[in-house]
Amino acid sequence: MAHTLIIGAGVVGASLAHELAARGDQVTIVATHPNGGVASAASFGWLNASYYLSEAHYHLRHEGLAAHRRLTERLPGLPTTWPGCLWFEATGDAQEETATGLSALGYKVECLTKRDIAARLPALGPMPETALFFPEEGAADPADLARALIAASGAKVIHATVQSLTEAQGKATGALTDSGPILADRVVIAAGTGTAGLLRPLGYELPMLKRPGLTIATNPQPPICPVILATPVQEVRQDAEGRLIAPAAADHQSDTAEALGSFPVVVNATLTRLRTLFPGHEIHFARQAMALRPVPQDGLPVAGPGPIPGLWIAVMHSGATLAPVVAELLAAEIHEEAESPLLQDFRPARFA
Numbered sequence: 352m353a354h355t356l357i358i359g360a361g362v363v364g365a366s367l368a369h370e371l372a373a374r375g376d377q378v379t380i381v382a383t384h385p386n387g388g389v390a391s392a393a394s395f396g397w398l399n400a401s402y403y404l405s406e407a408h409y410h411l412r413h414e415g416l417a418a419h420r421r422l423t424e425r426l427p428g429l430p431t432t433w434p435g436c437l438w439f440e441a442t443g444d445a446q447e448e449t450a451t452g453l454s455a456l457g458y459k460v461e462c463l464t465k466r467d468i469a470a471r472l473p474a475l476g477p478m479p480e481t482a483l484f485f486p487e488e489g490a491a492d493p494a495d496l497a498r499a500l501i502a503a504s505g506a507k508v509i510h511a512t513v514q515s516l517t518e519a520q521g522k523a524t525g526a527l528t529d530s531g532p533i534l535a536d537r538v539v540i541a542a543g544t545g546t547a548g549l550l551r552p553l554g555y556e557l558p559m560l561k562r563p564g565l566t567i568a569t570n571p572q573p574p575i576c577p578v579i580l581a582t583p584v585q586e587v588r589q590d591a592e593g594r595l596i597a598p599a600a601a602d603h604q605s606d607t608a609e610a611l612g613s614f615p616v617v618v619n620a621t622l623t624r625l626r627t628l629f630p631g632h633e634i635h636f637a638r639q640a641m642a643l644r645p646v647p648q649d650g651l652p653v654a655g656p657g658p659i660p661g662l663w664i665a666v667m668h669s670g671a672t673l674a675p676v677v678a679e680l681l682a683a684e685i686h687e688e689a690e691s692p693l694l695q696d697f698r699p700a701r702f703a
C-alpha cells in the first residue's frame with residue numbers, strides 16, 4: 352500500500368484524499384488549516400461551466416459538474432445542491448453571444464423572458480427583460496465538502512505547517528513540518544496560495560496572481576432565492592439555513608482587483624445591493640470570510656507531475672467547481688491508470 356502525503360485540507364486536498372484512498376492508498380493530510388482549508392472557507396461555492404477562459408477550460412469545468420454528481424451518488428448526504436443559475440451578468444447582444452457560445456459547446460441554456468424570470472424568482476425587485484438559465488449548475492460550501500470528503504476518505508490529518516519538502520536521490524520523500532518530518536512514498540501539493548512557496552526551493556517558480564476575495568453571509572431569510580442568481584451588480588445564492596451568500600465583488604470570477612477596499616464600505620455596499628435585489632426583506636450582515644484566491648498567472652488550473660519524481664501539484668481557482676474532476680483525473684495518473692487529455696492544457700510544466 353503506497354503512503355501518499357497530501358499538503359492541504361481544502362476542497363482540492365480533500366478531493367484528492369478521497370480519490371487516492373478509494374484506490375487503496377494510505378493517505379496522510381498535513382495542513383495549517385485542517386478544518387476546511389483557507390480559500391475553500393471563503394468561497395461562494397458556485398459550481399459552473401458558464402464561466403471559462405478557453406475551450407479546454409470549459410470542457411474541464413463541464414466534466415467538473417459531472418464529477419460532482421458522481422461524488423454525490425457515491426456519498427449521499429454531501430452538501431451539494433443543483434438549483435441552476437439564473438444569469439444576466441451581461442445583457443442585450445452580449446447575453447445572446449453568451450447563450451450562442453455556450454450552446455455551441457453543448458451546454459444547456461434556457462432563454463428566459465421577463466415573465467419567466469418573475470415566475471422563477473418572484474422576490475426579485477428589479478426584473479430584467481431577459482436572462483439565461485443554466486440548469487446544470489449547482490452550489491456547495493467547499494469547506495463543508497472538504498470536511499465530508501476527508502471524513503469519508505479515512506485519511507490521517509496532521510495539523511502542522513510544512514516548512515519544506517524532503518527528497519532523496521532526486522525523488523520526493525515527504526515533508527519537514529514544525530512538528531517533525533513526515534515520510535511518504537509520494538507527495539501531492541494541494542496547498543492553494545501556499546503552493547508556490549513550497550515549490551520555490553526546488554527551483555520551480557509557480558507564478559500566481561494576487562486576488563483577494565470576500566464572501567458575506569446574511570441573517571436567515573424566507574425562501575427568496577431558489578436559484579444561483581448572477582446579476583450585473585451582484586451574485587447571490589441562498590443556503591440551507593436561508594442565509595444569502597454573496598461575494599463582495601460583482602462577476603467575482605473575472606474580478607482582477609488586487610485589493611479589497613475598506614471592510615465596512617465593501618460589506619455595506621454588498622448589503623445595499625442585496626436589499627435592492629430583494630426589497631422588503633430585513634437583510635443584515637451575519638458573518639464574512641476573506642481569503643486570497645489561488646489563481647495561477649494565466650487564470651487556469653495547474654494539475655500534474657511536479658518538478659521531481661514522486662511529487663504532484665494541484666492548485667486552481669474555481670476549485671469548488673474543479674476539485675472533484677481534477678482529483679479523479681490526477682488520482683488515475685498517479686496510479687498510472689490513464690493520462691487524461693482533459694488535463695493536457697493545465698500541466699505545471701507550462702511555467703517551467
Ligand SMILES: Cc1cc2nc3c(=O)[nH]c(=O)nc-3n(C[C@H](O)[C@H](O)[C@H](O)COP(=O)(O)OP(=O)(O)OC[C@H]3O[C@@H](n4cnc5c(N)ncnc54)[C@H](O)[C@@H]3O)c2cc1C
Nearest residue numbers: 360361363383384388389390391397513543545564670672
Ligand atoms: C471569495 C472567493 C469566492 C470563490 N468563489 C468560487 C466559486 O463560486 N466557484 C468556484 O468554483 N470557486 C470559487 N472560489 C475558488 C475556490 O474556493 C478555490 O479555488 C478552492 O477553494 C481552492 O481550494 P484549495 O484546497 O486549493 O485551497 P485552500 O482551501 O486555500 O486550502 C489550502 C490548504 O493548504 C494548506 N497549506 C498551505 N500552505 C501550507 C503549508 N506550508 N503547510 C501546511 N499546510 C499548508 C492550508 O492550511 C489549507 O488547508 C472562490 C474563492 C474565494 C476566495
